[in-house]
Amino acid sequence: MKNEHSHQTTKKFGMVINLDLCTGCGSCMVACMAENNVPFKPDETDKLKSITWMRVYRLTNGKPFPETDICYLPRPCQHCEGHEGHSPCVSVCPATATDYDSQTGIVSQIYTRCFGCRYCMAACPYHARYFNWYDPVWPDGMEKYLNPNVSPRMRGVVEKCSFCYHRYQAAKDRAYVEGQREIAEEDYQTACTQACPAGAITFGDLNNPEHAVYKLKQDPRAFRLLERLGTNPKVYYISSKEWVRKAGDNYLPDEKPKK
Amino acid sequence: MKIDRRCFLSLAVGAGAGIALSPLPWKLTDDVSIWSQNWPWTPVPKRGEAKTVHSICTLCPGGCGISVRKIDDRAVKIEGMKTHPVNQGGICALGLSGLQLLYGPTRVKGPLKRVGDRGKGQWMPISWDQAIREVTEKLAAIRKAGRPQSVAWISGASSNTLNLLLDRFSQAYGTPNGMRLPTLEDAYALTVSLMNGGKARIGFDFEHAGYVLSLGAGLLDGWGSPVRMFKANAHWKAAGVKLVQVEPRLSRTAAKADTWISVNPGTEAALALGMAHVILTESLYKADFVDSYTEGLMEGFRNIVLADFSPEAVAKVTGVDAATITMLAREFAKAKRPIAVCGRGQGTLPGSLDLFIATHALNALVGNLNQPGGVWMVREEIPSWPDVQPDSVAKAGLGYPRLDGGRTPAGISLPNRFIQAVASGKDYPVEALLVVESNPLYTLNDTALVRQAFSKIPFIVSFSSFMDDTAAWSDLILPNPIYLERADDVVGVSGYPYPTIALSQPVVKPQCNTRPVGDVLLQIGKGLGDSVATALAWKDFNACLESSLGERFKSLKKAVVWVDKGYQPAAWDEVFATERFSFIPKGIAADAVLKPVGVPGDAGSFPLTLMAYDTMRLSNGYIGNPPFLTKILEDTVLKQTDGLVEINPKTAKSLGFDEGDRAQIETPKGKALVKVHLDDGIMPGVVAMPRGLGHEAYDAYLAGKGINVNNLIASVNDPVSGFEAAWGIRAKLSKA
Numbered sequence: 001m002k003n004e005h006s007h008q009t010t011k012k013f014g015m016v017i018n019l020d021l022c023t024g025c026g027s028c029m030v031a032c033m034a035e036n037n038v039p040f041k042p043d044e045t046d047k048l049k050s051i052t053w054m055r056v057y058r059l060t061n062g063k064p065f066p067e068t069d070i071c072y073l074p075r076p077c078q079h080c081e082g083h084e085g086h087s088p089c090v091s092v093c094p095a096t097a098t099d100y101d102s103q104t105g106i107v108s109q110i111y112t113r114c115f116g117c118r119y120c121m122a123a124c125p126y127h128a129r130y131f132n133w134y135d136p137v138w139p140d141g142m143e144k145y146l147n148p149n150v151s152p153r154m155r156g157v158v159e160k161c162s163f164c165y166h167r168y169q170a171a172k173d174r175a176y177v178e179g180q181r182e183i184a185e186e187d188y189q190t191a192c193t194q195a196c197p198a199g200a201i202t203f204g205d206l207n208n209p210e211h212a213v214y215k216l217k218q219d220p221r222a223f224r225l226l227e228r229l230g231t232n233p234k235v236y237y238i239s240s241k242e243w244v245r246k247a248g249d250n251y252l253p254d255e256k257p258k259k
Numbered sequence: 260m261k262i263d264r265r266c267f268l269s270l271a272v273g274a275g276a277g278i279a280l281s282p283l284p285w286k287l288t289d290d291v292s293i294w295s296q297n298w299p300w301t302p303v304p305k306r307g308e309a310k311t312v313h314s315i316c317t318l319c320p321g322g323c324g325i326s327v328r329k330i331d332d333r334a335v336k337i338e339g340m341k342t343h344p345v346n347q348g349g350i351c352a353l354g355l356s357g358l359q360l361l362y363g364p365t366r367v368k369g370p371l372k373r374v375g376d377r378g379k380g381q382w383m384p385i386s387w388d389q390a391i392r393e394v395t396e397k398l399a400a401i402r403k404a405g406r407p408q409s410v411a412w413i414s415g416a417s418s419n420t421l422n423l424l425l426d427r428f429s430q431a432y433g434t435p436n437g438m439r440l441p442t443l444e445d446a447y448a449l450t451v452s453l454m455n456g457g458k459a460r461i462g463f464d465f466e467h468a469g470y471v472l473s474l475g476a477g478l479l480d481g482w483g484s485p486v487r488m489f490k491a492n493a494h495w496k497a498a499g500v501k502l503v504q505v506e507p508r509l510s511r512t513a514a515k516a517d518t519w520i521s522v523n524p525g526t527e528a529a530l531a532l533g534m535a536h537v538i539l540t541e542s543l544y545k546a547d548f549v550d551s552y553t554e555g556l557m558e559g560f561r562n563i564v565l566a567d568f569s570p571e572a573v574a575k576v577t578g579v580d581a582a583t584i585t586m587l588a589r590e591f592a593k594a595k596r597p598i599a600v601c602g603r604g605q606g607t608l609p610g611s612l613d614l615f616i617a618t619h620a621l622n623a624l625v626g627n628l629n630q631p632g633g634v635w636m637v638r639e640e641i642p643s644w645p646d647v648q649p650d651s652v653a654k655a656g657l658g659y660p661r662l663d664g665g666r667t668p669a670g671i672s673l674p675n676r677f678i679q680a681v682a683s684g685k686d687y688p689v690e691a692l693l694v695v696e697s698n699p700l701y702t703l704n705d706t707a708l709v710r711q712a713f714s715k716i717p718f719i720v721s722f723s724s725f726m727d728d729t730a731a732w733s734d735l736i737l738p739n740p741i742y743l744e745r746a747d748d749v750v751g752v753s754g755y756p757y758p759t760i761a762l763s764q765p766v767v768k769p770q771c772n773t774r775p776v777g778d779v780l781l782q783i784g785k786g787l788g789d790s791v792a793t794a795l796a797w798k799d800f801n802a803c804l805e806s807s808l809g810e811r812f813k814s815l816k817k818a819v820v821w822v823d824k825g826y827q828p829a830a831w832d833e834v835f836a837t838e839r840f841s842f843i844p845k846g847i848a849a850d851a852v853l854k855p856v857g858v859p860g861d862a863g864s865f866p867l868t869l870m871a872y873d874t875m876r877l878s879n880g881y882i883g884n885p886p887f888l889t890k891i892l893e894d895t896v897l898k899q900t901d902g903l904v905e906i907n908p909k910t911a912k913s914l915g916f917d918e919g920d921r922a923q924i925e926t927p928k929g930k931a932l933v934k935v936h937l938d939d940g941i942m943p944g945v946v947a948m949p950r951g952l953g954h955e956a957y958d959a960y961l962a963g964k965g966i967n968v969n970n971l972i973a974s975v976n977d978p979v980s981g982f983e984a985a986w987g988i989r990a991k992l993s994k995a
Contacts, residue, residue: 023515024511025485025876027350029891030352033890035336037304056891058893060940064939065909065939069509069514136302138302139958145335145358145361146302147330147336148306155298194339195339
């Protein structure tokens with residue numbers, strides 16, 4: 001008995017996003033912003049300065065009408081593992097404001113440590129990190145909807161998707177109170193996963209054979225973004241269209257995607 | 260001591276090294292980062308007791324269940340209700356943004372009276388007593404003068420009871436001019452009553468369909484109940500059910516469809532009839548249904564289809580080659596449980612009847628009516644109220660013809676024709692207009708005409724919760740609490756095949772000095788006395804809800820929703836034995852009903868066709884786009900305050916435009932400055948703009964962004980139904 005519970009198994013939380021199902025409606029983006037107190041400005045059309053931890057990209061196959069095809073690709077932080085936790089952003093952070101948690105596989109961001117050098121933004125190949133160029137301003141009265149489990153950020157720091165880490169903490173607390181050691185798959189789900197009306201996002205422990213993501217990541221149509229950089233991301237995508245899989249990495253014109 | 264160069268330099272270097280080695284720089288850096296992060300104006304959300312309250316979202320006709328997370332008395336997050344059968348935990352971007360509407364800056368904080376000129380935005384806060392007294396006195400004076408027919412209302416409310424109450428108010432007061440803004444639901448209800456006979460809501464058993472042909476319906480762009488449709492699509496993908504999307508633009512639905520058939524704009528009905536031609540000539544129709552339960556096929560329908568809609572003829576009109584049409588028809592007819600569906604975009608406007616008739620005829624040909632995986636007639640049984648006893652004034656008022664013509668069966672309003680009648684001033688005038696949960700000055704086509712009509716109405720009362728375009732143009736605003744602050748019933752879910760009755764309940768206490776329209780209407784009724792007071796004798800709107808929901812009221816308070824999942828549509832023998840399904844509605848000439856509605860403007864001076872499209876990222880009705888939704892809008896749709904018009908690169912090149920160029924778009928209805936966005940997903944010769952931008956009212960997060968496409972589109976009456984049938988307009992782009 002003792003041995004069974006003496007050490008926690010290492011978790012590796014990750015996502016599998018089925019691009020065949022994603023309709024690009026944007027629910028995940030809004031669910032994330034509402035959950036994580038992401039601010040908004042009167043003008044958000046400069047997308048370089050628009051903070052969206054989860055962003056849905058629109059890919060096209062580049063063919064003229066009517067052979068044109070489009071695919072929507074939601075992009076949270078990829079929570080890269082790199083080689084033994086050396087994810088691109090963690091490696092360059094001079095302030096230890098971002099770290100790789102080997103227990104969960106989540107790349108953290110500690111706002112109060114961040115001093116805004118933005119090295120991590122330069123290092124991230126997925127544009128998953130955002131800088132607070134301005135103080136967040138909520139119109140009078142709107143601060144009421146802010147979630148107390150996530151601290152609003154201030155001007156001058158970098159922020160990004162946390163896989164809703166506060167939900168993991170809450171789930172752990174709940175499990176502890178209920179006398180359980182392990183949290184169940186449905187106890188910890190990110191806001192975007194929960195909201196997705198198409199059921200395109202699946203979230204769970206990639207190491208746990210009982211979790212849905214474990215099986216889904218082995219789908220022959222699964223791929224990861226810019227895999228060949230060695231970032232070892234924890235977000236998998238599934239698409240039955242070859243041009244989409246090909247758009248996931250830099251391939252030579254006549255090269256086939258690996259799967 | 261003499262300070263020479265050497266001494267100075269060594270002192271400087273020493274000081275530098277000393278400071279660098281001391282903790283001072285590190286301490287200062289640390290202080291700076293702490294200081295720069297401790298702005299007192301960065302809010303710290305208060306902690307408190309967390310709980311979850313369940314309700315129904317009424318922002319669209321989707322009828323999703325929502326679970327609102329609360330910390331003490333603050334609502335902090337809206338999530339999809341997991342146990343709700345329609346959305347099963349999923350939720351759309353608009354539904355997620357609901358709290359921005361609740362706590363947003365555009366709420367009307369209390370009753371307002373206009374003091375300056377109309378639309379100038381000068382308001383005086385007044386008390387509720389005064390507000391209700393002013394409306395009551397005005398309505399009483401009009402009634403006393405014997406002109407109750409000159410009071411009208413426009414409602415976009417989803418609440419069944421509120422609409423019943425408004426109808427009842429009209430009956431008792433004596434006006435025939437109650438306008439409910441019609442949508443695809445109404446167009447389908449009319450189609451069902453014309454073809455199937457009887458009054459029913461249309462439901463699609465998409466979850467069990469084997470093949471889905473969408474004739475321009477934005478099934479994944481917000482059509483019907485959006486979350487349910489996303490879930491259905493996920494199911495189709497898993498089960499290998501084919502989705503065919505027919506429309507000129509690569510919408511999100513077209514992108515997710517297995518096959519996208521790009522037809523010339525406005526020719527979807529022709530394509531459906533071309534398919535019917537193939538099905539008839541190749542005898543692919545379901546004989547056991549068609550022979551025994553239908554009429555009009557061999558006489559009217561077949562003749563017209565065979566004469567005018569051969570695949571070759573249809574190919575010329577639609578731009579889809581004959582072989583594809585034949586292939587589609589065979590696929591559709593031979594598929595198990597095929598469904599044809601229409602209702603352009605989100606179906607917020609009803610659209611032309613020919614498309615609905617043609618689409619529904621396809622379903623009848625394959626015998627997929629009231630069958631599993633088919634198109635159902637659905638009825639929700641709710642208690643009815645005792646009849647109104649109108650007094651003599653009311654009777655006289657009700658004797659007047661409706662301003663919208665009102666030729667169609669009762670219960671269907673034609674606000675487009677109402678606006679035309681008021682603007683032309685030919686019939687009797689409208690002296691007072693009540694606007695309930697709608698923004699007609701923004702959402703109706705040809706907004707200039709709507710404004711002209713409104714300028715002829717001396718007294719406009721808005722019950723809007725927000726300072727929207729119509730509220731800003733009214734004389735008195737009596738703000739309604741929003742859906743999270745009040746109780747409302749929702750009967751039926753758009754396009755859902757099972758009978759559904761839901762109760763939306765207050766999640767938080769009212770944030771502003773608001774009163775539910777229902778309550779205010781009852782108080783006005785009391786003040787008016789006579790037959791109005793008798794007809795509207797309820798204590799408050801809650802009592803109204805209780806009387807219209809009956810037994811169910813109490814259980815719904817707990818369960819939020821009631822769904823009859825075991826519902827079986829009536830068998831053919833029951834529905835079509837006495838009154839057969841008619842391919843051509845009785846009393847209407849066959850050629851008239853299948854005639855397509857043209858596009859306004861001449862091709863010579865306006866070489867392009869402008870279409871309005873719907874997207875999940877823009878709320879385009881009564882609810883203005885909340886900031887989160889505007890934030891996630893692509894920069895190919897809105898850039899700063901410029902709206903972008905989508906155009907095919909080929910067309911753009913021929914006109915000399917490059918990506919992002921400024922342009923002027925001109926239609927017979929007006930012109931606007933835009934930018935062009937080159938997109939391969941749109942048919943050459945067609946340009947598209949989204950609905951939902953270009954508000955004049957609202958806040959810094961929405962006002963003045965982009966162009967309201969409804970300003971540019973003319974209103975076109977369907978020749979048979981009278982519904983708003985415009986799907987586009989001729990346009991031209993020139994350099995600006």
